[in-house]
Amino acid sequence: MTGIDAIRAAAARARGIRRTPLLEAAGLDRIAGRRVLVKAESLQTTGSFKARGAWAAVSALPERTAGVLAYSSGNHAQGVAWAASAHGVPSVILMPSDAPAAKVAGTRALGGEVVLYDRAGEDRDALGARLAAERGLTLIPPFDHPEVIAGQGTTGLELAEQAGAAGVAAAEVLVPCGGGGLSAGIALALEAEAPALRVRTVEPAGFDDMARSLASGRRERNAASTGSLCDAILTPAPGALTVPVLSRLALPGLAVSDAEALRAMEAAFRHLKIVLEPGGAVALAAALFRPEAVAGEAVIVLATGGNVDPAMFSRALAGQARDG
C-alpha cells in the first residue's frame, strides 16, 4: 500500500514535474465568504496533475520496457504519453471516441499512439488486454495503482508547505474526484505533513460514487457513465486502493452541478487568470457556491486540469456574462 515513504520517493524522482503555485484573489474570498487558496495543477506540465502519477509509475518501471498502455478520456492519457516520451518508452492510449478533441490532439502531440474506441459499444478492457498481450505493454491504470497514488501525493507535499507559508494550518482541502487517486495521495501526504488539513472529495452531481462509497463503507457504482460535462472525473466506480485510504482520512464528500462547475471556470478566469476544464473546477465550485457545506476560516481548493476545448470555455464565459 502507498504510504508517505512512497510519496517522498516519488517526489525525489519527479524531475519533470512542476511545482505549481497556490493562488489567491480577494474577489474569490468575497464570493466564498472566507479565504480561498487554489492549488493550480492546471499549470502542471500536460495541463493537469495526471503528469505526477504517470511520471511516478513510468519512472518505477524496469529499464527494459516494451511500452506502456493507458485507458483515459484525456488527462491521464496526456500524462502517460508525456512521461513515457520523457523516459524514451513507447505509449499506447485507449481513448473514448467522444473525448474532447483538445485531449486527443494533446495526447498525440506528446508522442502517444491514440487508439479510439466506442464508449457504449466496445469492450475497452478486452481491447486493452489484447493490445497489451500482442505488444508486451505494461498497463498504467489511472488511479488504482500504488505508484500512481504516490505520484499524485506529491501534490500534497507541496501543499502542506505552501499552506504553512500562507499561514493556513487547519482547513478543509477540496479535491475534484474521479477514482480517488489524487484525493488519496494528498490525504496520505497531509496525514504525515499537515494533519489539520483534511481532504474532502468533490464530484459531479449524479456521479458521486466516492461520496456514496465513503458514506456506505463499500465501493458504490455510478448509475450512468455519461451525462456530465466533467468528463475528466466520470469513473464507473472508485478505486479498490483509494476508498480505504479516504474512508480513514477524508471528510464526507461533496457534489456540484455542471452549471456550478461552469460558473467556477468563469470565476477562475476572472479572478485568477487561469484556464480550468469543468472537471477541474468542481472543487472551486463547491468552495464558492456551497459555502454553508464547508467549515473554517479558510478553504483550500485543488484546481486539477485545464484541458478544455475553446467552445466549452467560451460557453462558460458567456453563461456568466448573461448573469451579469
Next chain:
Amino acid sequence: MTGIDAIRAAAARARGIRRTPLLEAAGLDRIAGRRVLVKAESLQTTGSFKARGAWAAVSALPERTAGVLAYSSGNHAQGVAWAASAHGVPSVILMPSDAPAAKVAGTRALGGEVVLYDRAGEDRDALGARLAAERGLTLIPPFDHPEVIAGQGTTGLELAEQAGAAGVAAAEVLVPCGGGGLSAGIALALEAEAPALRVRTVEPAGFDDMARSLASGRRERNAASTGSLCDAILTPAPGALTVPVLSRLALPGLAVSDAEALRAMEAAFRHLKIVLEPGGAVALAAALFRPEAVAGEAVIVLATGGNVDPAMFSRALAGQARDG
C-alpha cells in the same frame, strides 16, 4: 536613477508580491521552432506585473500620506488600488471611459475610487492636477518613476534565477512594452544578474514608439492614441527615464499585429492554460509568429497581464477555431 540596488531594495520590501512561475510547453516550442519559456506575470496579484511597481512606489511613501493618484487604462490602476489598500492609503484612479469593463470593476473591487474621463475630449493631466491639489494626493505614474521601475525590475531578479535553473544562460527576453517601465526594470536587473539575457521590447504595430525611439536615439511619439486591441500598452510616448536605460541595454524593438496578439492568446490558452489579454500577449506573439526576427536556441517571453473581458477572450478563441 534606478539601479540594481533600488531593485534589490524593492524586492526586500515586496511582501505582497507573488513569485510567478516560468512555464513551458512542448506545443509552444514546436510553433516557435525553439524552446520558449514564459514568465507568467498574468498570475501576479491583480492579474498583471503592475502590482510590483505600485507596491514599490506606495511602500516608499512617507508614513503619513493623504492618498495616491494614478492615471491608467486599467492594469496600473488595479496595481495602485491594491497596493494602496494593502498599506491603508486611499487611492483615486483616473481611467478613460473606454477602458475594459473588467478593469474598471477590478479597480473598484480593490478599493480604488475610479474617476472616468473622456480620452478624446478631456484634459486628463489638468483633471489629475486639480484632484491632487484639492486632496493632497501623491501621483504614482505608470512607468516614468524610479520606484516603479525598481518594482518592475523585481521580475528580472526572479527571471535570472529561474532561467538559470532551467538551464538557459543566454537568450533574448521579449517584453510587452508601453512606456517601458517593465522593460527597463528587467534590463537593469538582468545586467547585474544574468547579462547574457538581453531585453527586446515588443509593441503593437502602429504604436511602436519605443522601437522607433531606440532606433532614432530620441523619444518618438505615436501618431494615434487609439486603434489597437492592446489597450494595456498604448502610451503616447515612451518614458524619459526608460529610453536611456533601454538605449544602453536593449536589443532592437519588435512589433506585432492585433491578429497575432489574439492568436498568441489562443496559444497560451491551449498550451499553458493561462489567460492573457491582448497587450499581455504581444511578446508571446513575437516569439511564436516572428521566429525569424529572434536569435538563439531559446527565447524568454514576458506574459504581462490577463485582465481581459470575456467577450474579447472568446473572440481570440473563436478566431483560432476558424483557422483550424
